[in-house]
Amino acid sequence: MIDFELTPNDQKILDAVREEALVCRKYARHYDEHEEEFPPERLPEADSYPGAAKAWAGRGDDDTSFPILSMLYTAAQTWGDYSVRMRRDTGGLGNAALRAAGTPEQQEKWGNRTLAMAITEPGCGSDPSRVAMTAVLDGDEWVLNGEKIFVTTGCRADGVVVWATIDKSAGRAGIKSFLVEKGTPGFTVSHKEKKLGIRADDTAAYVFKDCRIPRGNLLGMDETIPKQSSGGFRKVMKTFNMTRPGVAAIGLGIAQAALDFTRDKLRDAGIEVEYGPGLHRQPAAVQTFQELEALYEASLLTVLRAAWLSGEGQPNNLEASICKAKAGEAVRLITQGCIEICGPLGVSRDELLEKWFRDVRITDIYEGTGQIQRLIIARTILDYTREQLR
Numbered sequence: 001m002i003d004f005e006l007t008p009n010d011q012k013i014l015d016a017v018r019e020e021a022l023v024c025r026k027y028a029r030h031y032d033e034h035e036e037e038f039p040p041e042r043l044p045e046a047d048s049y050p051g052a053a054k055a056w057a058g059r060g061d062d063d064t065s066f067p068i069l070s071m072l073y074t075a076a077q078t079w080g081d082y083s084v085r086m087r088r089d090t091g092g093l094g095n096a097a098l099r100a101a102g103t104p105e106q107q108e109k110w111g112n113r114t115l116a117m118a119i120t121e122p123g124c125g126s127d128p129s130r131v132a133m134t135a136v137l138d139g140d141e142w143v144l145n146g147e148k149i150f151v152t153t154g155c156r157a158d159g160v161v162v163w164a165t166i167d168k169s170a171g172r173a174g175i176k177s178f179l180v181e182k183g184t185p186g187f188t189v190s191h192k193e194k195k196l197g198i199r200a201d202d203t204a205a206y207v208f209k210d211c212r213i214p215r216g217n218l219l220g221m222d223e224t225i226p227k228q229s230s231g232g233f234r235k236v237m238k239t240f241n242m243t244r245p246g247v248a249a250i251g252l253g254i255a256q257a258a259l260d261f262t263r264d265k266l267r268d269a270g271i272e273v274e275y276g277p278g279l280h281r282q283p284a285a286v287q288t289f290q291e292l293e294a295l296y297e298a299s300l301l302t303v304l305r306a307a308w309l310s311g312e313g314q315p316n317n318l319e320a321s322i323c324k325a326k327a328g329e330a331v332r333l334i335t336q337g338c339i340e341i342c343g344p345l346g347v348s349r350d351e352l353l354e355k356w357f358r359d360v361r362i363t364d365i366y367e368g369t370g371q372i373q374r375l376i377i378a379r380t381i382l383d384y385t386r387e388q389l390r
Contacts (some may be wrong), residue, residue, distance in 0.1 A: 025081050090112075091115070120151075131165055132165070141213065184212075197355070198362055245316075251363030259289075271286060291337075299327040302326050324368065339354065
């Protein structure tokens with residue numbers, strides 16, 4: 001049976017993270033308006049707030065609640081700010097791919113580095129099977145050519161897991177992933193992306209021009225092109241079953257901040273949010289607010305279920321897509337609804353609500369848009385193939 005009840009130690013960890021998140025929030029507007037700067041790896045206040053790091057490190061490797069707690073931990077962090085952290089974690093999306101598909105030798109060599117993952121291209125967004133970047137085997141080296149855009153952690157990362165095709169005629173089956181270290185000749189970080197939201201976040205564009213890497217840098221070391229399946233492509237795609245719930249949690253943390261802010265402003269205006277009377281007996285603003293809260297709670301439950309399945313070692317492909325699709329839409333509606341309730345305060349740059357509205361948009365876009373998630377859900381439930389339902 002699923003049990004989302006928090007232990008006293010779990011609650012202690014989350015309380016400590018929330019306390020740190022409030023400190024991080026003080027820096028949020030500065031880095032939003034100075035997107036050319038990177039938030040520091042460690043805030044000056046870090047030594048004064050060691051609680052969350054110590055509690056998290058001491059939870060124990062045998063803690064079966066870890067997947068669920070990690071989602072709540074992520075949401076508690078972004079409740080403060082998306083980009084600013086008391087202490088920046090090591091690792092990136094590429095590290096998840098390394099754990100999912102890398103050989104033992106590759107994991108030992110690359111596991112301690114922060115790895116980005118580069119999929120999106122100027123002509124390839126939500127459908128990674130359309131990757132046009134090429135990898136050609138030349139003796140004991142792969143030669144990479146192509147461009148990648150919107151690479152998360154792209155500037156800070158030590159290296160990248162980059163998707164490229166070794167045979168365009170093979171479609172998805174020809175797509176492989178390669179480990180590329182920063183500083184490799186022919187690999188250039190062309191610029192940092194400018195964006196609507198998460199402005200201070202580290203998002204880069206890459207160019208690969210006759211970039212040569214060792215043959216052993218092929219992730220998983222599978223050079224074959226299977227005729228009936230996508231092989232390594234499918235294996236690396238499973239990375240998203242682990243990361244999509246985390247993306248949903250990121251958005252829900254920001255949405256919770258918007259709800260808390262709006263509740264406080266309603267109270268300041270003499271309007272209390274009460275849960276006893278029916279909605280029809282409440283002021284219109286309270287009715288709307290409670291509907292937004294219900295949307296938040298429903299979305300959170302889908303995230304926790306997907307995380308629980310992962311922790312139990314059960315398939316969660318469907319649930320990962322459900323929570324990503326549900327939360328991706330919900331956080332947009334929640335932050336937009338909070339702006340409408342707050343009126344001028346909602347769009348004022350004196351408050352963070354308008355920033356939160358901009359920041360949550362990415363959670364419905366990266367790692368598979370909401371539209372793509374709905375396709376995955378429909379195919380899974382109806383047992384349709386990719387060709388039958390596009």
